[in-house]
Amino acid sequence: MFDETLIIGGKQVPYFRNDEFSQVVFSATSRLKQLLFNSNGEILLFTCSGTGAMEATIMNCFTEEDNLIVIDGGSFGHRFAQMCEVHEIPHKSVKLNWGDTLTKEMIEDIIGDEKFTGFLVNLDETSNGQLYDIKMISEVCKEHDLLLVVDAISAFLADEVNMDKYNIDAVILSSQKALSLAPGLSIIALSDKMLKRVENIDSKSVYFDFKNYLKNGERGQTPFTPAVRVIIELDAILKYFEQKGIDNIIRETNELATYFRKRIKEIGLDYPDYPLSNAVTPVIFPNNNAEEVYYKLIEQYGFTVNPNGNNFVKSMFRVSHVGNHTIDDVEKLICAIENIIEE
Amino acid sequence: MFDETLIIGGKQVPYFRNDEFSQVVFSATSRLKQLLFNSNGEILLFTCSGTGAMEATIMNCFTEEDNLIVIDGGSFGHRFAQMCEVHEIPHKSVKLNWGDTLTKEMIEDIIGDEKFTGFLVNLDETSNGQLYDIKMISEVCKEHDLLLVVDAISAFLADEVNMDKYNIDAVILSSQKALSLAPGLSIIALSDKMLKRVENIDSKSVYFDFKNYLKNGERGQTPFTPAVRVIIELDAILKYFEQKGIDNIIRETNELATYFRKRIKEIGLDYPDYPLSNAVTPVIFPNNNAEEVYYKLIEQYGFTVNPNGNNFVKSMFRVSHVGNHTIDDVEKLICAIENIIEE
Numbered sequence: 001m002f003d004e005t006l007i008i009g010g011k012q013v014p015y016f017r018n019d020e021f022s023q024v025v026f027s028a029t030s031r032l033k034q035l036l037f038n039s040n041g042e043i044l045l046f047t048c049s050g051t052g053a054m055e056a057t058i059m060n061c062f063t064e065e066d067n068l069i070v071i072d073g074g075s076f077g078h079r080f081a082q083m084c085e086v087h088e089i090p091h092k093s094v095k096l097n098w099g100d101t102l103t104k105e106m107i108e109d110i111i112g113d114e115k116f117t118g119f120l121v122n123l124d125e126t127s128n129g130q131l132y133d134i135k136m137i138s139e140v141c142k143e144h145d146l147l148l149v150v151d152a153i154s155a156f157l158a159d160e161v162n163m164d165k166y167n168i169d170a171v172i173l174s175s176q177k178a179l180s181l182a183p184g185l186s187i188i189a190l191s192d193k194m195l196k197r198v199e200n201i202d203s204k205s206v207y208f209d210f211k212n213y214l215k216n217g218e219r220g221q222t223p224f225t226p227a228v229r230v231i232i233e234l235d236a237i238l239k240y241f242e243q244k245g246i247d248n249i250i251r252e253t254n255e256l257a258t259y260f261r262k263r264i265k266e267i268g269l270d271y272p273d274y275p276l277s278n279a280v281t282p283v284i285f286p287n288n289n290a291e292e293v294y295y296k297l298i299e300q301y302g303f304t305v306n307p308n309g310n311n312f313v314k315s316m317f318r319v320s321h322v323g324n325h326t327i328d329d330v331e332k333l334i335c336a337i338e339n340i341i342e343e
Numbered sequence: 344m345f346d347e348t349l350i351i352g353g354k355q356v357p358y359f360r361n362d363e364f365s366q367v368v369f370s371a372t373s374r375l376k377q378l379l380f381n382s383n384g385e386i387l388l389f390t391c392s393g394t395g396a397m398e399a400t401i402m403n404c405f406t407e408e409d410n411l412i413v414i415d416g417g418s419f420g421h422r423f424a425q426m427c428e429v430h431e432i433p434h435k436s437v438k439l440n441w442g443d444t445l446t447k448e449m450i451e452d453i454i455g456d457e458k459f460t461g462f463l464v465n466l467d468e469t470s471n472g473q474l475y476d477i478k479m480i481s482e483v484c485k486e487h488d489l490l491l492v493v494d495a496i497s498a499f500l501a502d503e504v505n506m507d508k509y510n511i512d513a514v515i516l517s518s519q520k521a522l523s524l525a526p527g528l529s530i531i532a533l534s535d536k537m538l539k540r541v542e543n544i545d546s547k548s549v550y551f552d553f554k555n556y557l558k559n560g561e562r563g564q565t566p567f568t569p570a571v572r573v574i575i576e577l578d579a580i581l582k583y584f585e586q587k588g589i590d591n592i593i594r595e596t597n598e599l600a601t602y603f604r605k606r607i608k609e610i611g612l613d614y615p616d617y618p619l620s621n622a623v624t625p626v627i628f629p630n631n632n633a634e635e636v637y638y639k640l641i642e643q644y645g646f647t648v649n650p651n652g653n654n655f656v657k658s659m660f661r662v663s664h665v666g667n668h669t670i671d672d673v674e675k676l677i678c679a680i681e682n683i684i685e686e
Contacts, residue, residue: 001356001372006354006355009353009354009355009564009572010349010350010353010354011345011349011352011353012344012349013519013525013526014647017649017650019649032566047390047391047392047395047526047527048390048391048395048550049390049550049567049569050567050568051549051550051567051568052390052391052550052564052672053565055549055550056550079549080551083549086546086547086548086549087547106549108666158480174568175354176568177653181389182356182570182571182572182573183356183529183530183568183569183570183571183572184390184569184570184571184572185527189641201428204429204430204547205398205429205548205558206394206398206422206425206426207391207394207395207398207399208428223394224392224394224395225392225393225394225517225519225526226392226526226527227525227526227527228525228526228527228572229352229525229526229527230527234350304357304358307360307418
């Protein structure tokens with residue numbers, strides 16, 4: 001987290017059903033529209049984790065009449081498929097095995113001659129760091145007339161997320177990744193095309209009813225008590241990022257990722273071959289000592305990285321490049337890892 | 344908010360998928376079990392507003408096979424009824440007109456000879472401050488074998504909420520009322536009886552699937568990224584409240600409410616006749632200048648009270664007695680109101 005937001009966290013949370021808070025909401029949502037290149041759409045703010053926002057999008061943008069393509073290349077893609085299952089929305093998954101790079105052919109094979117209406121993808125599949133090719137995906141969606149839903153929770157501010165350029169109809173964001181805020185707030189950006197669709201769907205949820213959020217959003221409010229403190233911090237961090245410029249933020253994140261990846265090879269470790277998001281690097285440990293290194297980094301150096309689950313707990317952990325980091329921090333982490341593996 | 348939690352808000356938010364955070368969750372949930380007198384049940388933590396938790400409870404505890412009694416005595420009771428509608432759960436509402444006191448006869452009239460399975464009530468109907476008679480409700484539920492769901496969002500720590508004593512099967516709480524935390528976290532307490540029921544219901548939600556929260560709760564975790572910062576603050580404030588003792592907290596809140604109500608009559612204003620929660624006093628303005636006084640309190644004195652909506656905006660506003668208040672604060676507010684109405 002940045003100092004710009006930490007000073008807000010320690011203050012009393014103000015009352016929010018007034019014009020002062022509405023102005024904060026308007027300020028934050030208009031900045032998000034610019035950063036996402038969402039010229040003609042709307043921004044909605046939800047008090048929930050990113051998973052809640054993923055499910056809210058599925059519930060408000062699609063029905064049993066739809067047929068969706070889901071990119072299931074890791075645990076977050078799999079979650080999208082599970083949500084379609086629970087809400088009885090017809091769908092087919094493009095399943096990737098570990099290490100596979102998503103290609104246009106894989107998607108076309110699943111589509112075949114069938115008629116689909118929408119496409120769900122986690123732009124950066126956070127569980128393994130694969131960055132899918134948004135240009136290719138956008139072309140597929142255009143050719144098959146598919147509504148494109150992009151979970152950009154970890155890709156936002158690390159990789160290009162441009163709704164106008166790639167005809168993206170919904171983008172899902174979360175407060176605790178590159179926005180560097182406390183968890184608890186999610187953001188959904190809708191295109192004008194998706195907004196028209198939402199108007200004609202009866203949401204099966206009271207808490208996640210988009211139409212109610214759109215109506216309240218007109219006066220800078222939410223239907224239910226929002227995560228007020230995180231929204232105030234959101235506005236502050238967006239002002240800070242706006243000053244830096246989105247291209248500079250992405251470039252700096254890329255520099256951190258590139259430097260880290262160069263150094264990780266130099267110390268005898270590796271990372272996957274598939275295209276990677278700038279947000280995160282999965283570090284491969286040929287000697288299967290990832291878990292041991294993970295704990296020693298905490299105990300001996302005070303560094304916390306992201307452990308992988310299940311089958312990958314020994315072979316891999318992930319290192320984030322978003323948030324308040326510098327090249328110096330990266331180098332310190334590399335030295336710590338090197339010391340531990342050479343013990 | 345109290346100093347005990349404000350110092351946490353200004354700090355970096357720690358990583359949460361580890362034993363350290365699990366211990367915080369265990370500490371907070373075991374304290375909540377004690378404060379709610381929930382001897383044999385469980386506590387679940389959700390990243391959402393109180394409305395999300397109300398809907399999650401309906402979705403996980405009831406199905407189309409049920410038949411519920413809903414106390415619809417204000418906007419929050421009405422919201423419960425709306426949720427039953429959306430989720431197609433059969434229900435009948437006990438509707439109260441403005442000023443009505445809920446009685447056993449009103450409920451029995453609606454029940455008649457029909458078979459019901461559950462009862463939904465907002466213990467303090469926050470929109471108008473009526474505190475329903477939990478002893479009477481508990482008796483009705485026992486006589487008719489109804490599962491009792493209590494929204495205690497504003498009543499908790501202000502009025503008695505005792506799950507064991509009143510056979511309450513689910514209690515819904517929210518971080519931003521008497522817990523005096525930032526909004527964004529909700530709490531659901533389930534009795535052992537309700538837990539058995541939840542096990543046999545297939546949740547129609549991924550984000551709000553109680554079974555998944557129960558499973559993850561065993562290791563002090565949540566299935567999805569929680570509102571980490573608010574949970575850490577929750578644990579801190581619960582420790583503070585535990586030291587004070589719940590009876591003392593309720594007594595102090597009652598003293599503030601009693602003092603405020605005595606003074607409000609002395610300056611020529613009024614409050615409703617029906618039983619009131621200690622959490623809030625609706626102040627009645629015989630001259631219909633509530634809205635004017637509301638704005639002058641902010642502009643001239645820096646006091647924010649809760650305006651009423653719709654038909655009551657001119658005749659009434661509400662004053663909270665929960666949170667970090669003293670008798671001195673109450674007296675200052677009374678003086679400010681008196682000055683404004685005598686201008």
